[in-house]
Amino acid sequence: MLANEVKVAVFGAGGTGGAIAELLLYDNFGEIALIDVNGALAEGKALDIGQAGVLTGRDSRIYGGNDPAICTGAQIVVITAGIGRRPGLAREELLATNAQIVREICEEIKQRAPDAFVIVLTNPADILARTAWEATGFPANRVMAQGGILDSARLATWIAALCDVSQRDVRAMVLGGHGDHMLPVRQFASIHGIPATLLMSDELWQTAVEHTRYGGGEILSKFATHGAAVTPAHAVVAMIHALLSPVPQVLPVSVRSEGAYGLPEDVFIGLPVKLSHKGVEAVLELPLDEDDITQLHRSAAVLDNAFQTWRNRQSSS
Numbered sequence: 001m002l003a004n005e006v007k008v009a010v011f012g013a014g015g016t017g018g019a020i021a022e023l024l025l026y027d028n029f030g031e032i033a034l035i036d037v038n039g040a041l042a043e044g045k046a047l048d049i050g051q052a053g054v055l056t057g058r059d060s061r062i063y064g065g066n067d068p069a070i071c072t073g074a075q076i077v078v079i080t081a082g083i084g085r086r087p088g089l090a091r092e093e094l095l096a097t098n099a100q101i102v103r104e105i106c107e108e109i110k111q112r113a114p115d116a117f118v119i120v121l122t123n124p125a126d127i128l129a130r131t132a133w134e135a136t137g138f139p140a141n142r143v144m145a146q147g148g149i150l151d152s153a154r155l156a157t158w159i160a161a162l163c164d165v166s167q168r169d170v171r172a173m174v175l176g177g178h179g180d181h182m183l184p185v186r187q188f189a190s191i192h193g194i195p196a197t198l199l200m201s202d203e204l205w206q207t208a209v210e211h212t213r214y215g216g217g218e219i220l221s222k223f224a225t226h227g228a229a230v231t232p233a234h235a236v237v238a239m240i241h242a243l244l245s246p247v248p249q250v251l252p253v254s255v256r257s258e259g260a261y262g263l264p265e266d267v268f269i270g271l272p273v274k275l276s277h278k279g280v281e282a283v284l285e286l287p288l289d290e291d292d293i294t295q296l297h298r299s300a301a302v303l304d305n306a307f308q309t310w311r312n313r314q315s316s317s
């Protein structure tokens with residue numbers, strides 16, 4: 001399907017939601033609906049972004065408001081609505097508030113955009129994708145979270161800087177949950193096809209990993225009031241393009257594990273997947289090192305425990 005035939009609805013018109021809408025306009029998407037509890041914010045962003053269409057030669061129909069009904073008929077829905085991190089606040093600590101918001105939004109999606117792909121950006125994104133999957137009742141291949149594409153971009157940026165090579169030559173893959181327990185996979189990092197293991201010392205790799213793991217927090221600590229928006233928005237738009245393409249792309253995406261790598265079936269976690277207009281076509285089961293498998297399972301346990309703790313609190317309150 002061509003972008004100009006597609007309607008995308010974005011819940012949350014804040015930093016990331018606005019940035020996503022702007023990129024969708026540049027890519028000439030047919031219709032972009034921005035929805036926010038702060039309806040004036042969504043309307044204002046839609047006006048501001050839409051007016052750039054004249055100067056950039058784009059024709060997207062973009063509108064905003066607080067009425068969820070404007071998501072009706074969207075083929076792709078992105079959820080960025082909720083509270084964000086503040087310095088010192090972990091992604092997992094946002095769960096109770098954001099899970100409620102995501103559930104309410106999913107009720108709307110279920111009624112008004114029943115055939116949509118759903119991409120969750122709101123943190124903690126992996127756990128909220130699981131919440132969205134349950135709340136929509138959609139097949140798991142249509143519900144996913146963004147985490148790994150952003151984290152992989154951060155890792156690639158640091159590999160390029162530390163090895164003094166062009167970012168364009170670096171490929172990297174971060175799996176696991178989008179949090180401090182993420183899993184940057186060393187054997188999947190390369191510089192123009194050359195395994196990064198041949199060009200990076202252990203020390204340099206560890207430095208790149210540390211910068212990646214705390215990359216979101218680093219940006220947050222500088223802004224203080226909000227987190228990163230530009231690269232997260234590009235990561236979401238990369239997923240949207242993959243979801244329009246008949247040719248599958250291999251990307252790290254947070255999806256229901258379905259038991260891959262021996263993980264609990266219902267856990268949503270970053271895995272290498274084939275993503276296309278059919279949604280999540282397959283999880284690629286690759287021969288990971290023993291340490292990486294251990295770390296992947298540890299990450300899944302963190303996500304599963306947080307989800308179960310939240311759910312138990314819900315049922316006892």
Ligand SMILES: NC(=O)c1ccc[n+]([C@@H]2O[C@H](COP(=O)([O-])OP(=O)(O)OC[C@H]3O[C@@H](n4cnc5c(N)ncnc54)[C@H](O)[C@@H]3O)[C@@H](O)[C@H]2O)c1
Nearest residue numbers: 012014015016036037081082083084085121122123125232
């Ligand atoms: N997964 C990732 O890679 C990633 C990257 C960046 C940010 N995030 C997360 O994305 C979320 C959004 O970040 P942001 O920087 O855009 O935050 P933001 O505060 O700028 O925007 C969030 C918006 O959501 C709106 N909102 C709140 N409740 C709503 C509801 N029920 N319906 C509609 N809108 C509602 C708010 O009014 C606000 O405008 C945060 O949870 C953040 O941690 C995730």
